[in-house]
Amino acid sequence: MKTKNVIIIVGLFFIVGLIMGQKMSSTNYSNPWNVVDSGGNSLSSTSYTILDALAQSAQGILISGSYELDSGYKVYGEGEGAGIEGVTDTETPTQILTQTITPTMTATLTPSFTATPDYSCGQMYVFGFSGQGDYQLDLNGNSIAAGSFFMPEDGRVTAIAAYVASSSGGQIRFAIYNDTGGIPGTLLGQTNAQAATVGWNKIVLQNPVQLPMGKYWLAAQTSLGGGVRIAYATGGAGDEYSAVYTFGNFPGTFPSGAGGTKQWSMYADYCPVNNYAVNRFEVSGGIAVQLLNSSYMLSYRFEQRGGKTINSIRVYANSVSAPPTYRVGIQADNAGIPSGTYLTSFTFVPAAGWNTVSVPGTTLNDKIKYHIVIQYNNGTIGGSNYANFTGGTSPRNLKVPLDGYYTPESQVLVNLGSGWMERGRMPVFVVGYSDATYAGAPFYTSAANAVNGNGTGGNTTDDRVAAQVFVAPGDFYADRIGAYLYVSPTANTGDNLYYGIYDEAAKVTMTTGTLVMDGTGPLKAEWREAALGNIYYFRSGYTYRIFFYSPNASATTYWRVLSGSCTSGSPYVDLTYNGTVSYCQWSTNGGVTYTNYPTDDIPVRLRICDAPTPTMTVT
Structure with missing residues (x-):
């Protein structure tokens, strides 16, 4: 997921280059800066490219775990699991995360970052x-x-x-x-x-x-x-x-x-106020919408990116019970709700899981909002004949998972026979185009990745460690780190939640520190952020691992670092954060080895800052 962030660098490239031990490469940014020698003479000029089933007319909402259910809806998945330990995938090569490594930037560098907001604000x-x-x-x-x-x-x-x-x-x-x-x-x-x-x-x-x-x-x-x-x-x-x-x-x-x-x-x-890199698409849970009445309808509102011909729609059904035939298709937007007329559609009998429906090719225009509408078509429908379709995820973060693209039109709407209602959630869908590309949001639920000492304080060989591997979206400097998490069942786990950043190319741990103090963690999913203690440089295209550990945390009261979860295989994993090159990991041996979870991404973020100003000593 590539978040476009502008980074302005002003400084002595010669000196910073020596400190960094590597040359900054070009990206798609174009903020001019100058390189000078020790006498102040210009050397060059370049660009830094750097819902419970309350069968009543008043529709309610019930909290169940980390899920919200609309009336007549059923919960699915596990909102607060003890991790994703049951999943098996390939292991990465052995990595030891307990070594002491000197950070790549020295403490003599003074941050020059000032959080000054842009009051014009193009993205609200x-x-x-x-x-x-x-x-x-x-x-x-x-x-x-x-x-x-x-x-x-x-x-x-x-x-x-x-x-x-x-x-x-x-x-x-x-x-x-x-x-x-x-x-x-x-x-x-x-x-x-x-x-x-x-x-x-x-x-x-x-x-x-x-x-x-x-x-x-x-x-x-x-x-x-x-x-x-x-x-x-x-x-x-x-x-x-x-x-x-x-x-x-x-x-x-x-x-x-x-x-x-x-x-x-x-x-x-x-x-x-700030610019961030890495994954900012949070998922704290999902809901299911039970379409068991011929008048019920569900809509996923989205913004089309680029003029393309759509030829398939994929929608997720959590469960089915001898379902009737439904229709799914694209409708234009009319003041925020579906127009009522399909631009293209086709019928299908849903099965549990993802349903791929081919539709007659229709051109969708760039930067125009459309609705994917699901409704009853024919057959027996009622309390024993229905399908539960995903009703979106919370929070409504207005981003595309793949690259963090700002999408303010994203919304889930339901119509239970008396008009459309916005539900304040992010839609879950995948659309396919005639050019064999796909778009959408495949995360339909979340996983709570356990971080604790497995009840054996002082012994790190069985510690639960969660991590997110990412490829830097461009050259950037960062001074703060954040993650989306909670603690359960109480705030006191027995240890702080710590973070570390590992450079896969150099095979070194760049830095470690405390993200959240014990006793201060949230009891429901929220962002938490901490200063890195220094400014660190991340090189475009290089792979890093952000990992979280708490060696003395209890095995019963512990930290949960959330990840968005989708189904394995293409095109779903291709639409997760940064596609297949960034993914969640989990370790049961203190970070010696990790199991990869390409279906999951942990929301983590690094605050982008200016390059550090070197300390000059005149001799």
């Missing part, structure tokens, strides 16, 4: 729940309701939105609060009030606020007697906090109130 991301919940509530001018959400990276928050299920002329307003001990605390920013309309209501903040990665509370108020009902789904403990308050400007400190389990249909827009 979201955090929160960007799906339409099945319940609704009117705050009616006498309370504030807030939802807890995790912002996955540093960013500049510019707007907040909520889904309004109904309104009769009332107003709505939003705010964002920090988290103080698991409840909303200090006001960070708020919007003006505006008239509420049915659908998504987005309001810009009075003053955009730049915030670090972390947990925040998105809050809402609705006016008295305005009939403004905000949608929500059923979440879990700690997802909601509300307090009595009269409609008006938000208070500087959130009033004392009570917690709840509502997952409000609210999200915030933010502009990322």
